[in-house]
Amino acid sequence: MTIETAPAKAEGVDTPTPAVRSTTLLARSLRLWRTRIGAVLGLILVLIAIVGPLVAPHASDEFITKPFSSGAASGTMFGTDYLGYDVLSRFLYGGRSILVIAVISTAIGVTLGVVIGLVAAYARNSLDDVLMRLMDVIMAFPQIMLALVAVSLVGAKNWVIIVAIALTTAPRVARVARGAAQPVVERDFIGATEAMGMSRIRILSGELLPNILGPMMVETTLRLTYSISVISALAFLGLAANPDAPNWGTMIQKNQGALSYQPWGALLPIMAIALLTMSTGLIGDGIARTAAGIDRERGDE
Amino acid sequence: MTTDQLPDLEAASTRDPAAVTVRNLQIETNSGVGVVTDLSFEISAGEVLGVVGESGSGKTTVGLSLLGHARRGLRIAGGTVMLGDQNILGMSDADLRRLRGSLVSYVPQDPASSLNPALRIGVQLREVLEAHGSRNNAENDARIAEMMREVALSDDPAYLKRYPHQLSGGQQQRVGLAMAFANRPRLIVLDEPTTGLDVTTQSTVLATVRDLAVAHDVAALYVTHDLAVVAAVATRVAVMYSGRIVELGPADELFESSAHPYTRRLVGAIPRLTGGRSLVGIPGHAPSPSKRPEGCSFAPRCRLRIDECEVAVPAPVEVKPGHSARCIRAHEVVRVEQAGLGDPVDLPPSETEAPVLTLDNVVAHYGPIEVLHSISLTLEHRECLAIVGESGSGKTTTARAIAGLHHDWTGSIRLGDAELATAARSRSTDVRRQIQYIFQNPYGSLNPRKTVGETVGQPLSVFGIASGREAETRVGEMLEQVSLSAGYARRYPDQLSGGERQRVAIARALISSPSILVCDEVTSALDVSVQAAIVELLGTLQRELGLSMVFVTHNLPLVRSIAQKVAVLADGYIVEYGRTAGMLANPQQEYTRHLISDTPSLETATGDVPATAVPADRKPTV
Numbered sequence: 001m002t003i004e005t006a007p008a009k010a011e012g013v014d015t016p017t018p019a020v021r022s023t024t025l026l027a028r029s030l031r032l033w034r035t036r037i038g039a040v041l042g043l044i045l046v047l048i049a050i051v052g053p054l055v056a057p058h059a060s061d062e063f064i065t066k067p068f069s070s071g072a073a074s075g076t077m078f079g080t081d082y083l084g085y086d087v088l089s090r091f092l093y094g095g096r097s098i099l100v101i102a103v104i105s106t107a108i109g110v111t112l113g114v115v116i117g118l119v120a121a122y123a124r125n126s127l128d129d130v131l132m133r134l135m136d137v138i139m140a141f142p143q144i145m146l147a148l149v150a151v152s153l154v155g156a157k158n159w160v161i162i163v164a165i166a167l168t169t170a171p172r173v174a175r176v177a178r179g180a181a182q183p184v185v186e187r188d189f190i191g192a193t194e195a196m197g198m199s200r201i202r203i204l205s206g207e208l209l210p211n212i213l214g215p216m217m218v219e220t221t222l223r224l225t226y227s228i229s230v231i232s233a234l235a236f237l238g239l240a241a242n243p244d245a246p247n248w249g250t251m252i253q254k255n256q257g258a259l260s261y262q263p264w265g266a267l268l269p270i271m272a273i274a275l276l277t278m279s280t281g282l283i284g285d286g287i288a289r290t291a292a293g294i295d296r297e298r299g300d301e
Numbered sequence: 302m303t304t305d306q307l308p309d310l311e312a313a314s315t316r317d318p319a320a321v322t323v324r325n326l327q328i329e330t331n332s333g334v335g336v337v338t339d340l341s342f343e344i345s346a347g348e349v350l351g352v353v354g355e356s357g358s359g360k361t362t363v364g365l366s367l368l369g370h371a372r373r374g375l376r377i378a379g380g381t382v383m384l385g386d387q388n389i390l391g392m393s394d395a396d397l398r399r400l401r402g403s404l405v406s407y408v409p410q411d412p413a414s415s416l417n418p419a420l421r422i423g424v425q426l427r428e429v430l431e432a433h434g435s436r437n438n439a440e441n442d443a444r445i446a447e448m449m450r451e452v453a454l455s456d457d458p459a460y461l462k463r464y465p466h467q468l469s470g471g472q473q474q475r476v477g478l479a480m481a482f483a484n485r486p487r488l489i490v491l492d493e494p495t496t497g498l499d500v501t502t503q504s505t506v507l508a509t510v511r512d513l514a515v516a517h518d519v520a521a522l523y524v525t526h527d528l529a530v531v532a533a534v535a536t537r538v539a540v541m542y543s544g545r546i547v548e549l550g551p552a553d554e555l556f557e558s559s560a561h562p563y564t565r566r567l568v569g570a571i572p573r574l575t576g577g578r579s580l581v582g583i584p585g586h587a588p589s590p591s592k593r594p595e596g597c598s599f600a601p602r603c604r605l606r607i608d609e610c611e612v613a614v615p616a617p618v619e620v621k622p623g624h625s626a627r628c629i630r631a632h633e634v635v636r637v638e639q640a641g642l643g644d645p646v647d648l649p650p651s652e653t654e655a656p657v658l659t660l661d662n663v664v665a666h667y668g669p670i671e672v673l674h675s676i677s678l679t680l681e682h683r684e685c686l687a688i689v690g691e692s693g694s695g696k697t698t699t700a701r702a703i704a705g706l707h708h709d710w711t712g713s714i715r716l717g718d719a720e721l722a723t724a725a726r727s728r729s730t731d732v733r734r735q736i737q738y739i740f741q742n743p744y745g746s747l748n749p750r751k752t753v754g755e756t757v758g759q760p761l762s763v764f765g766i767a768s769g770r771e772a773e774t775r776v777g778e779m780l781e782q783v784s785l786s787a788g789y790a791r792r793y794p795d796q797l798s799g800g801e802r803q804r805v806a807i808a809r810a811l812i813s814s815p816s817i818l819v820c821d822e823v824t825s826a827l828d829v830s831v832q833a834a835i836v837e838l839l840g841t842l843q844r845e846l847g848l849s850m851v852f853v854t855h856n857l858p859l860v861r862s863i864a865q866k867v868a869v870l871a872d873g874y875i876v877e878y879g880r881t882a883g884m885l886a887n888p889q890q891e892y893t894r895h896l897i898s899d900t901p902s903l904e905t906a907t908g909d910v911p912a913t914a915v916p917a918d919r920k921p922t923v
Contacts, residue, residue, distance in 0.1 A: 198763050
């Protein structure tokens with residue numbers, strides 16, 4: 001060209017986008033009020049469960065005065081329970097076992113479920129069918145019923161409860177994981193790693209898993225909520241490892257008779273469990289909304 | 302009713318007052334950043350105005366504004382859109398609802414998602430009529446039958462009972478056209494309605510649009526990123542860049558003597574059927590709305606830039622009546638020979654001593670269906686073999702079989718002398734390293750959770766080539782080689798444009814020093830100027846690195862500037878196979894001729910297709 005005077009300024013290709021991603025999904029979800037409220041609630045209850053036994057005014061098996069006395073009559077804040085023990089102390093002691101069992105069993109269940117879901121989604125063959133139908137069979141029974149069967153067969157031991165809840169949690173997680181992974185498996189970057197000959201384990205853990213973390217985090221909080229309620233329900237039915245040990249579920253059952261005149265013994269644990277499940281629910285919802293927002297920003301996912 | 306001749310230009314422009322007049326249209330984001338600035342144009346009745354622009358130029362936004370609509374996050378800040386004597390922008394929502402679908406209608410990009418999958422097409426067509434008050438059933442039935450005939454579909458009541466998924470993409474889009482023309486609108490906005498359609502289908506849809514607009518005196522606005530499509534359908538063309546019309550003029554004039562450097566570069570980026578010139582991409586990328594420079598927004602990428610360009614936004618300069626460009630040097634630009642752009646392609650002759658890749662009698666299946674029938678091809682050292690065909694022709698299956706991504710095939714594929722296993726997993730590491738595959742869609746082929754550096758470095762660790770510091774250095778060098786900077790390694794794919802993503806995919810393929818590169822429609826998801834840049838890059842890298850390449854595409858003209866050999870596939874058979882230059886100039890098969898004349902290109906629009914390449918049934922009757 002004859003009238004060419006200046007070389008183009010932008011010879012290279014460059015975009016003015018930021019070089020480093022500023023925040024992660026979790027951090028971003030904390031910008032939402034629902035997540036913050038959920039996190040604060042959860043933190044308070046976890047603190048009660050952990051620190052509670054250390055600050056409790058009485059031991060968990062210290063007889064104060066006759067059962068179902070009011071606070072004023074017994075000289076305690078919330079009165080006494082069905083055994084004549086201090087309600088507040090029993091409450092402060094009673095969260096730990098529920099939380100620990102819930103967290104352990106959910107963690108095992110989610111891990112198992114994610115592995116099964118990923119394998120099934122990636123297999124795309126009869127293995128997928130076999131795994132998922134197996135999960136369907138387990139899911140055909142309500143979680144609480146299978147847990148009841150296990151506990152009544154083997155006995156109300158902590159590990160039995162953990163295994164029962166983990167095994168019943170896994171299929172539900174597996175189904176969600178498979179659903180989330182299926183569209184990812186079809187995308188070309190998985191094909192690219194296959195063409196490279198990358199090992200299956202590396203494809204599942206390094207390529208697939210990071211792409212379903214969002215829904216999995218949401219699912220984990222949801223499963224935690226269900227685990228807490230199942231464990232509380234088992235305890236309510238008297239199926240805790242030690243029926244006389246302090247436990248929010250047991251407290252509700254044993255103290256419900258006095259709800260009309262000395263309500264605190266049942267009311268405190270009811271509120272705690274309600275708030276705890278609400279907190280995990282709020283956090284899960286916050287993460288889900290943030291993940292959806294990020295996907296919208298990206299536009300193409 | 303379909304003719305391949307452009308409607309008479311004179312007739313269109315001498316018609317009475319414009320059906321649609323847009324004056325000083327301003328559209329901005331809610332935070333006040335201008336997306337479309339100072340836009341003015343008019344469309345006469347029966348005329349198709351093509352609006353061309355790359356992604357982000359604001360062309361779809363303009364299209365929607367003619368319906369009085371702005372996408373979420375945007376608002377129409379000023380200007381008028383006059384339809385006859387009504388200002389669309391000043392209307393109430395209720396008035397707009399009455400207007401849309403009756404006087405103004407819209408054909409969206411993706412027919413599959415714009416039709417309701419749960420309703421029979423007859424019901425959907427009836428809805429359009431009933432929504433605007435026509436409740437007489439017998440009359441509506443007659444209208445629907447007429448509409449179907451107009452878009453060359455069957456008016457059989459049984460056909461109207463079909464659901465959208467029972468129609469092909471082209472048929473769906475024609476139903477979309479029928480709905481748009483149903484109430485005899487005065488203005489119709491088409492937003493890339495042929496994207497994703499096969500060339501043959503596209504060519505009939507384009508002809509339908511043109512004929513319907515002329516037959517019913519409808520003003521049509523045709524939004525597209527594809528200049529060649531515009532050449533086939535539009536009488537006048539508006540080229541958009543950074544939210545402004547930079548050039549507006551009659552289609553043929555605009556292509557032959559563009560007055561804006563941007564148009565000139567765009568035209569230069571279109572693959573030519575005859576020329577055999579190299580494609581020249583446009584360096585850099587369009588600025589985002591908030592970062593547009595003071596003066597001419599194309600100035601930073603323009604080779605003809607002078608200092609005045611950066612002072613103020615150039616006013617439109619009229620180079621000929623009805624042809625104007627926003628460039629202060631328009632009069633100089635318009636005199637430069639368009640043909641001078643791009644160097645003649647000088648593809649090195651292929652070395653023929655021993656083929657690097659041989660396909661012998663390859664038969665592939667998808668489930669019980671045989672999709673490839675006895676495919677035999679050879680790829681010589683340092684040669685590029687193009688595989689061309691419409692969707693469903695088996696071209697991608699062939700490529701995937703070579704890379705071991707499609708497992709269900711029999712026959713023999715040899716790399717040098719070594720037989721290849723069907724699946725990539727069963728092949729040796731070295732074979733997998735030597736054959737690298739680049740995917741069609743760069744939006745799907747990069748893991749969104751991995752940085753560019755991690756993605757590009759992956760082959761190094763999988764093939765055990767390098768790790769740690771050395772791998773990092775190599776990734777940096779590779780990124781530079783595909784014209785990105787080493788700093789890109791820290792970015793995530795969603796921070797990149799489509800062209801940049803495809804460069805990353807190329808870097809991933811090349812970092813393990815392969816000998817064969819399999820490219821599957823690598824440019825079809827990209828803008829024309831980006832496509833040119835990618836093809837340019839691939840060609841250069843191929844020559845520099847001594848690669849052999851299999852280049853799969855549906856775009857026959859594109860092949861001209863990159864491949865020595867072409868195989869045309871149809872329904873899983875090789876229809877024609879031979880040297881590129883010879884085949885494009887003198888195709889032996891009727892199918893190839895149809896493919897050439899249906900692919901929109903400047904030649905097909907202006908009737909410059911070599912006589913030998915015109916299908917027998919389209920020969921002009923003298």
